[in-house]
Amino acid sequence: MDHSTQGRSGEPLRRATMRDVAALSGVSIKTVSRVINGVSTVSDELRERVSKAIAQLDFQPNLAASSLRRTDGATRQIALLLEDVANPFSATLSRAVENVAREHDTLVFAGSLDEDPQRELELVRAAILHRVDGIIIVPAAPDHGYLHREIRTGTPVVFVDRPPRGLAADAVLCSNAEGAREAVLHLADHGHTEIAFLGDEHVISTVDERVQGYRAALAERGLPERPGRIALDLPDPQSAARAVAALLDADHPPTALFTAQNLVTIGAIQTLQARGLHERVAVVGFDDFPMADLMAPKVTVVAQDVMRIGTLAVQRLFERIAGDDAPPREFRVPTSLIARGSGEIPPP
Incomplete structure (x- = not known):
């Protein structure tokens, strides 16, 4: 059987799948999954066979799909919704969030709200559909009651620069x-x-x-x-x-x-x-x-x-993701x- 991901003439290239890896290494798809997720009970011999097949096929796991099978449901992704990613304040805030997120093996997806409440609703909805583990937001909407359901169902939200309105949530603000x-x-x-x-x-x-x-x-x-x-x-x-x-x-x-x-x-x-x-x-x-x-x-x-503000916000978000259910807090960072x-x- 040809397990190559190279397409024939006129055919598009196809990404290798876990089924391809399983077939090439002669094991079950479940065993491939256990190797990818680092399960310790897999024998060294099977692990080596699967690893060789992964390398040969240049297989890349589908993290979005695998997150649905994780016991904690985590996607290792957070959303950062800013006023304008081009603004110096937003750029520094993004850098601070990314620094901490990297330590948690988490990707940060950033977007600009442009002070548009409708844009805020659209980007929050997109973040939820992508099953992000949490959201950090510099809000534009006049009322954030629409986030009640998301917080109750396990998507923590931390506000930055401006406090939430119509919602009890963590906020990191300056003086x-x-x-x-x-x-x-x-x-x-x-x-x-x-x-x-x-x-x-x-x-x-x-x-x-x-x-x-x-x-x-x-x-x-x-x-x-x-x-x-x-x-x-x-x-x-x-x-x-x-x-x-x-x-x-x-x-x-x-x-x-x-x-x-x-x-x-x-x-x-x-x-x-x-x-x-x-x-x-x-x-x-x-x-x-x-x-x-x-x-x-x-x-x-x-x-x-701003680095301190961003660091506090993302640290608070990861605390919530880890299960902290204490009452929401407001943090004020002094200016100089x-x-x-x-x-x-x-x-x-």
Whole structure:
């Protein structure tokens, strides 16, 4: 019998199957399965025959199918659903999750939600259909009650960056309000009394927390919150650049900017550079980003420990996968202010 996976002329190549391995090695399919899964009761002689057949046929086990036969049902796959895989925050988060997942022999499948609740539902549904062992999500939907059934039936979910709504689940967040407060206090302590806030879309919970921190710092220093000084719904550098231009063109322009997201910071700096004001208007951004320390001036930021956030989230997920049924917890990871120059520019 010809056990080769090479197709004849005009025929497509076919992957070798466990049946092919069993036929070539002269054993049962059950014995092949036991060898692949490392069952210790298989004799050395049978194991060697099966191993030679696997090598000869270049056989690759179907892990998705074999997971259905595992006693624990694990697929060794988790889903990581991010705001945008191209965002520096998301990229670092993905790296942290992958580092820990590798230690658990688990693959990570990542996708972008693009702040679209419908996209979130689609990707969660796809992850469930692929029988992932768990999900880490930076959510976009306003209500996560739809995940009740998945958690009850054994698919753990850990939220990152934003807490769940309508659902009790583990969440790993940063100290948004405190980080924003520290940023604005830093600007105030360098003499600024006219400080503007620029942030992402207002429906995002982190934006609300950072606005709270901004207002708390103004109140702490006895500074007024002037009308029009909070600009929200800035999802990209272009919209942030336009918002900064509008602030600068106002009758009483701010002397300092607190930009509450890294893409917003980039857009703000673009406008300041275009107008030659990058060394006259102070900037503190929330979230570090590549090349922030190479600009002139270097950009002062409130940095999240994204590696720590991602590591905590995936560790918590694997604890849940292993059977931890303790009540859900919220973890807060502190931020740190990195003074580089832009946040230390004094007012005129």
